[in-house]
Amino acid sequence: METPRERAEKLREEIRKHDYHYYVLDQPLISDAEYDRLFRELVELEQAYPDLVTPDSPTQRVGGEVLKGFTPVQHRVPLLSLDNAFNERELRDFNRRLKERLGDEAVAYVCELKIDGVSIALVYQDGVLMSGATRGDGIVGEDVTANIRTIKSLPLRLTYPLPRVEVRGEVYMPKEAFARLNREREDRGEKTFANPRNAAAGSIRQLDPKVTAGRTLGLLVYDILHLEGKEIDSQRETLEFLSELGFPVDRNFRWCASLDEVLEYCEEWQGRRHELPYEIDGVVVKLNSLPARQLLGATAKSPRWAIAYKFPAEEKETKIVAIELNVGRTGVITPTAVMEPVSLAGTTVSRASLHNYDLIREKDIRVGDMVVVHKAGDIIPEVVRSLPEKRTGKEIEFKMPDKCPACGSRVVRFSGEVAYRCDNINCPARLKESLIFFASREAMDIEGLGPALVEQLVDRGMVSNVADLYYLRAEELAGLERMGQKSAANLIRALEQSKGRPLHRLLNALGIRYVGLKTARILAEHYRDIERFSDIDREELMSIPEIGEKIAESVTAFFAEPRNWDSIHKLKKAGVNTVEPEFSMAQDSQFAGKTFVLTGALESMTRNEATKAIEDRGGKVTNSVSRKTDFVVAGRDPGSKYDKAVALGVTVLDENQFLQLLGRQAKA
Ligand SMILES: NC(=O)c1ccc[n+]([C@@H]2O[C@H](COP(=O)([O-])OP(=O)(O)OC[C@H]3O[C@@H](n4cnc5c(N)ncnc54)[C@H](O)[C@@H]3O)[C@@H](O)[C@H]2O)c1
Ligand SMILES: [Zn+2]
Numbered sequence: 207m208e209t210p211r212e213r214a215e216k217l218r219e220e221i222r223k224h225d226y227h228y229y230v231l232d233q234p235l236i237s238d239a240e241y242d243r244l245f246r247e248l249v250e251l252e253q254a255y256p257d258l259v260t261p262d263s264p265t266q267r268v269g270g271e272v273l274k275g276f277t278p279v280q281h282r283v284p285l286l287s288l289d290n291a292f293n294e295r296e297l298r299d300f301n302r303r304l305k306e307r308l309g310d311e312a313v314a315y316v317c318e319l320k321i322d323g324v325s326i327a328l329v330y331q332d333g334v335l336m337s338g339a340t341r342g343d344g345i346v347g348e349d350v351t352a353n354i355r356t357i358k359s360l361p362l363r364l365t366y367p368l369p370r371v372e373v374r375g376e377v378y379m380p381k382e383a384f385a386r387l388n389r390e391r392e393d394r395g396e397k398t399f400a401n402p403r404n405a406a407a408g409s410i411r412q413l414d415p416k417v418t419a420g421r422t423l424g425l426l427v428y429d430i431l432h433l434e435g436k437e438i439d440s441q442r443e444t445l446e447f448l449s450e451l452g453f454p455v456d457r458n459f460r461w462c463a464s465l466d467e468v469l470e471y472c473e474e475w476q477g478r479r480h481e482l483p484y485e486i487d488g489v490v491v492k493l494n495s496l497p498a499r500q501l502l503g504a505t506a507k508s509p510r511w512a513i514a515y516k517f518p519a520e521e522k523e524t525k526i527v528a529i530e531l532n533v534g535r536t537g538v539i540t541p542t543a544v545m546e547p548v549s550l551a552g553t554t555v556s557r558a559s560l561h562n563y564d565l566i567r568e569k570d571i572r573v574g575d576m577v578v579v580h581k582a583g584d585i586i587p588e589v590v591r592s593l594p595e596k597r598t599g600k601e602i603e604f605k606m607p608d609k610c611p612a613c614g615s616r617v618v619r620f621s622g623e624v625a626y627r628c629d630n631i632n633c634p635a636r637l638k639e640s641l642i643f644f645a646s647r648e649a650m651d652i653e654g655l656g657p658a659l660v661e662q663l664v665d666r667g668m669v670s671n672v673a674d675l676y677y678l679r680a681e682e683l684a685g686l687e688r689m690g691q692k693s694a695a696n697l698i699r700a701l702e703q704s705k706g707r708p709l710h711r712l713l714n715a716l717g718i719r720y721v722g723l724k725t726a727r728i729l730a731e732h733y734r735d736i737e738r739f740s741d742i743d744r745e746e747l748m749s750i751p752e753i754g755e756k757i758a759e760s761v762t763a764f765f766a767e768p769r770n771w772d773s774i775h776k777l778k779k780a781g782v783n784t785v786e787p788e789f790s791m792a793q794d795s796q797f798a799g800k801t802f803v804l805t806g807a808l809e810s811m812t813r814n815e816a817t818k819a820i821e822d823r824g825g826k827v828t829n830s831v832s833r834k835t836d837f838v839v840a841g842r843d844p845g846s847k848y849d850k851a852v853a854l855g856v857t858v859l860d861e862n863q864f865l866q867l868l869g870r871q872a873k874a
Contacts, residue, residue, distance in 0.1 A: 214258045217248040221264045229270040232408040234400050237590050239519035268344030275413050276348035279339040283431040287507055288514040300513045301465040312498045316441040317471040318459040320488040320514055322403045323378030333367030350410050356419035361452040363860045365852045369434045375427030378484045379406040383422035384583040395538050395625030398561055402485050402583045416754040427453040439496045472515050480552050485584045488516040521580045524548040529604050531611045533635035535643055535717055537627040551581045558587040562624040563606045574601035638664050640717055644672045648723050649715030650704040654697045662686050673773045676780035709786035719760040728752050736784035739765045797823035803831050805848050806841030808861050839864045
């Protein structure tokens with residue numbers, strides 16, 4: 207039998223290992239629920255045997271570490287973690303402790319959603335962003351100022367030039383962006399992120415800010431760490447004041463007079479979590495009164511005046527009936543688990559990507575296994591672990607074939623990649639996936655060109671590259687299965703319509719490695735005409751903000767390939783647009799239907815030019831500020847309109863922020 211001391215030692219070792227993979231590498235080996243179980247066990251053991259507690263135990267300190275390559279920053283106010291409550295009883299205990307210390311009257315709460323992202327501390331001097339740092343171990347964090355500046359919702363300047371403000375918030379990756387990023391990574395044969403939090407952490411902790419800029423990140427601010435020039439004495443006021451300063455604040459918080467209201471809030475959001483565009487893993491319950499917080503203080507790990515109520519992990523057990531192989535458009539062969547359907551977090555789940563062969567080995571997943579499934583980032587079904595204790599002996603271990611399941615060509619694995627690939631660039635499976643991608647919503651958006659049709663077009667040899675699509679005739683299409691005259695005519699019309707898409711959609715559709723919609727847009731805005739890609743080089747590409755080395759290399763390689771130009775010219779000949787119209791951003795930008803007011807002088811353009819730029823994008827410029835105004839653009843020496851905007855809480859943009867919104871480069 208293990209002694210409690212041995213068990214505690216073992217748990218600490220395990221937890222330290224997982225902390226390292228989670229906080230330092232941003233690649234956890236186990237799910238949060240499993241980690242929490244280990245952590246819980248250690249906490250309970252240490253409570254039962256207090257002399258087992260060591261000062262370096264993971265229960266006594268904040269988990270992170272400073273990555274090499276970043277400048278360490280000493281936090282003025284320690285950035286602590288939070289104690290957890292996993293059920294109602296633990297919330298009641300917390301409430302009782304507070305009431306015992308403070309008396310009944312002093313205890314009211316503010317409940318906030320616990321956004322699953324990365325903690326960040328921001329420092330503003332005279333209203334201007336000076337620095338941003340990660341939490342690190344709570345005392346020392348990493349300077350990530352250059353990276354966080356790329357986050358669109360982060361104010362570079364506050365509405366009031368207070369002498370010094372330090373705030374704390376959460377940088378997160380929206381669920382959709384997380385799903386897209388993982389899809390792209392899988393296509394490229396790279397490791398996927400376990401959840402949006404690790405993806406956000408991995409994006410913020412990049413030595414090259416261009417990589418961060420290519421990721422979609424959001425920010426929500428929830429705490430003031432230090433403030434000069436204003437007195438605040440409750441959490442509710444804190445959140446209101448943060449809003450007033452121009453910070454993005456999550457508006458779903460609620461003031462709660464009693465524990466019952468707190469419990470109601472927790473229950474409500476446990477049910478509504480799937481409605482949110484970002485992932486939450488619980489509710490943070492905070493004592494509202496700041497003076498009362500002072501009385502309670504904190505341990506080395508967490509404040510005594512707040513607690514995180516963690517939602518139960520949404521997991522289900524089911525059985526793996528098969529492992530299918532799918533060949534993607536880059537040739538990456540992805541294994542997918544086919545499972546007995548289970549309902550999970552609001553939908554029925556019967557398939558989950560197993561990502562790659564290594565992962566199947568690591569998790570020891572076999573056909574016939576009972577497994578635990580969950581949804582990563584609240585949307586992507588995933589196998590968490592197999593349940594070997596439920597095996598019957600009939601399970602079958604999975605082997606990667608050495609021939610492509612679609613074309614029989616050699617399967618290769620490049621060094622440094624987790625993926626196996628089909629080596630054949632003419633592999634019909636790859637061609638099919640490329641065509642499906644080419645026709646998809648974010649690419650050329652060709653309605654009616656789905657997988658079933660693509661399958662037939664390729665199998666019958668009617669299409670052997672994307673350009674062939676535009677040479678299809680209604681008569682040949684009408685002869686296909688489930689097609690008929692009418693659908694054939696509709697498809698021809700859809701193809702016709704797709705010819706007018708702006709260049710960035712075409713660039714995305716071509717499926718160039720590392721070029722997603724966002725990068726495609728940057729490239730298209732920069733070059734405007736596809737012909738200009740014929741003599742680009744790496745250096746030139748890298749001089750574009752947000753274009754890093756990997757992208758530059760892959761774009762250069764793509765346009766150096768004569769076969770790609772054959773397709774491009776064939777597309778062009780069919781009448782497909784290959785230029786980027788001025789201001790194509792307008793279609794989906796922040797401008798359409800919005801009202802702007804200009805005040806003060808801009809350095810980079812005249813009032814008239816600014817007005818035209820806004821109107822070209824579908825916005826409207828008016829003369830006076832009211833509650834209906836969406837943005838006030840404040841240049842040098844702004845007038846009373848500026849004050850009015852601040853008083854009404856209208857978003858004020860400085861020149862750089864305005865330029866950013868226009869999609870132009872900020873001035874130096
Ligand atoms: N899977 C693994 O291997 C592994 C390893 C280590 C840690 N973890 C997970 O990480 C978590 C522990 O990490 P932690 O120490 O950052 O604690 P935590 O994530 O449980 O809670 C503290 C954090 O909550 C965040 N937060 C979000 N919204 C907030 C709000 N409105 N107000 C205040 N704070 C808010 C803050 O960033 C704060 O740092 C656990 O959930 C654990 O499961 C997992
Ligand atoms: Zn193949």
